[in-house]
Amino acid sequence: MTVFVFLGSLLAVMALGVPIAYALLLSGVTLMWHLDMFDAQILAQNVINGADSFPLLAVPFFMLAGEIMNVGGLSRRIVKLALTLVGHRRGGLGFVAIVAACLLAALSGSAVADTAALASLLLPMMVAAGHDKARAGGLIASAGIIAPVIPPSIGFVVFGVAANVSISKLFLAGIVPGLLMGLSIALAWWFVAKREKVVPPPKASAAERMKALRDSTWALLLPVIVVVGLKLGVFTPTEAAVVAAVYALLVSTLVYRELNWKQLHEVFVSAAKTTAVIMFLVAAAMVSAWLITVADIPSKMIELLQPFMGNQTLLLIAIMVLVMAVGTAMDMTPTILIMTPVLMPVVKAAGIDPVYFGVLFIINNAIGLITPPVGTVLNVVAGVGRMRMDEVTRGVLPFMAAEFGVMFLMVAFPWLVTGPAKWFAA
Numbered sequence: 001m002t003v004f005v006f007l008g009s010l011l012a013v014m015a016l017g018v019p020i021a022y023a024l025l026l027s028g029v030t031l032m033w034h035l036d037m038f039d040a041q042i043l044a045q046n047v048i049n050g051a052d053s054f055p056l057l058a059v060p061f062f063m064l065a066g067e068i069m070n071v072g073g074l075s076r077r078i079v080k081l082a083l084t085l086v087g088h089r090r091g092g093l094g095f096v097a098i099v100a101a102c103l104l105a106a107l108s109g110s111a112v113a114d115t116a117a118l119a120s121l122l123l124p125m126m127v128a129a130g131h132d133k134a135r136a137g138g139l140i141a142s143a144g145i146i147a148p149v150i151p152p153s154i155g156f157v158v159f160g161v162a163a164n165v166s167i168s169k170l171f172l173a174g175i176v177p178g179l180l181m182g183l184s185i186a187l188a189w190w191f192v193a194k195r196e197k198v199v200p201p202p203k204a205s206a207a208e209r210m211k212a213l214r215d216s217t218w219a220l221l222l223p224v225i226v227v228v229g230l231k232l233g234v235f236t237p238t239e240a241a242v243v244a245a246v247y248a249l250l251v252s253t254l255v256y257r258e259l260n261w262k263q264l265h266e267v268f269v270s271a272a273k274t275t276a277v278i279m280f281l282v283a284a285a286m287v288s289a290w291l292i293t294v295a296d297i298p299s300k301m302i303e304l305l306q307p308f309m310g311n312q313t314l315l316l317i318a319i320m321v322l323v324m325a326v327g328t329a330m331d332m333t334p335t336i337l338i339m340t341p342v343l344m345p346v347v348k349a350a351g352i353d354p355v356y357f358g359v360l361f362i363i364n365n366a367i368g369l370i371t372p373p374v375g376t377v378l379n380v381v382a383g384v385g386r387m388r389m390d391e392v393t394r395g396v397l398p399f400m401a402a403e404f405g406v407m408f409l410m411v412a413f414p415w416l417v418t419g420p421a422k423w424f425a426a
Contacts, residue, residue: 006027009027009031010023010027020281020284021280021334022284024337025043025047025287028291031288031291032291046286047283048283049286051280051282051283054238056161056279056282057238057241058238059157059241059278061238061241061242062109062152062157062241062244063275064245064271065247065248066107066110068245068259068267069107069113069117069219069248069252070117071259071266071267072248072249072251072253072256072258074107074218075117075121076121077216078100078104078107078216079117079121080212080215081212081215082096082097082099082100083204084204084212085099085212087201088200090200091196091198092201093122093131093201094131094189094192097139097143099182101118101140101143101144101146102150102179104118105147105150106150106227107222109150109151109152109153109154109155110148110154111144111145111147111332111369111376112376112377113147115141115147115377115380115381116380119381119384119385120384122136122140123136123385129200130196131196132196133385133391134391134395138381138394138395138396138400139396140381141370141375141378141380142185142402142403143182143185145181145366145367145369145370147366149174149177149181149366150175150179151171151174151227153171153174155333155336155362156170156171157237158278158333159336159340159362160237160358161282162289162336162341163341163354165355165358167236167237168237170355170358172227172230172421173356173359173417173418175227175420176421177406177416181403181406184405185402188399188402189399218256226243282333282337285334288338288341289337289340289341301342301343301345301346302345302346302349305319305346309349312350312351312352313411316360317408317411320364323335323339323364324371324404326339326368327365327371328371328372330368331376332366332369335368336362343357343361356418356421359417359421363406367400367403367404375389378396
């Protein structure tokens with residue numbers, strides 16, 4: 001009955017169109033009434049404690065870094081480098097989008113920011129070259145969601161805080177899975193591009209490639225600084241976010257000189273608005289997380305999944321299917337905040353590595369960003385490309401299937417995640 005009250009109130013309020021953060025607060029109040037323990041002071045205290053977290057300071061700084069990169073010229077130079085490297089191949093512009101997405105993912109960690117940059121830069125080029133607009137938009141959307149998997153990742157920060165798991169270990173464990181996601185959509189694009197009669201751009205000369213590499217060197221140094229710094233213990237993930245933001249600011253203003261004072265103000269305001277949304281979601285979710293613990297909902301979930309507890313693979317498949325279903329209706333951050341306190345006790349009871357589960361969980365939530373009807377990243381591509389949502393949905397299907405395939409491959413073969421994670425952490 002407790003589970004029904006919580007989920008029923010949450011879904012009912014969401015169905016009325018109430019924003020997720022307020023829906024979480026209202027469902028928390030409903031559950032408090034049901035448990036006969038309503039106290040406004042407890043509600044306020046949990047909201048304040050939810051946002052009072054040092055690791056969560058990484059969120060605004062990574063958001064700021066992503067905004068600065070898009071306005072300050074770092075993202076454009078990354079795309080230019082990818083264009084000179086693989087743009088001349090059949091379907092080359094699609095491969096450019098994938099390579100650029102992997103490189104941008106290592107800079108910002110925001111799927112929305114990366115997708116907006118890729119769509120504005122590459123979608124017109126792909127359409128002008130003769131590629132189907134819906135298919136090109138679908139490819140860019142599926143490439144953009146690599147950002148929450150390859151470090152630095154805002155998704156890993158939120159999950160690490162909610163699950164009390166090492167964010168540094170999550171960052172290092174996400175490198176290879178993120179690259180495998182890129183490889184999967186590259187294979188899917190190769191099959192799709194074979195049927196299109198599109199003449200690729202001319203091959204860039206060695207001089208042009210070297211010039212593009214020199215121009216993008218400052219941008220490429222950022223992920224190296226972050227990953228090496230985390231691995232060597234020079235700074236924490238939160239401090240890495242500050243380093244990323246300051247580095248991007250210095251490069252954009254002093255080296256590339258493409259960011260002026262007026263743009264800087266707009267960048268700070270945009271990053272602040274996005275951060276406010278995420279932090280309010282986190283604060284509201286902490287009320288539900290506390291009540292989930294008090295109501296002992298995790299033990300009820302363990303009982304529900306008891307038939308799968310003896311087989312880790314079957315249990316993970318069941319959980320992944322559940323998260324897939326939730327991802328069609330909810331955005332990434334609220335899904336992480338709502339489901340993490342429910343699922344983590346199940347994962348720990350089954351003896352599953354929390355870092356391994358965290359990588360699978362974030363991959364699943366990232367793919368949820370391109371699953372209709374919500375599909376935040378799909379909406380970004382549709383808005384930038386001035387397309388209908390159903391067109392982008394049609395275009396993304398083969399790439400979404402490829403990424404789901406990689407996710408379930410990692411469920412079947414855990415060493416694809418745990419092996420590289422141990423190597424990077426060593």
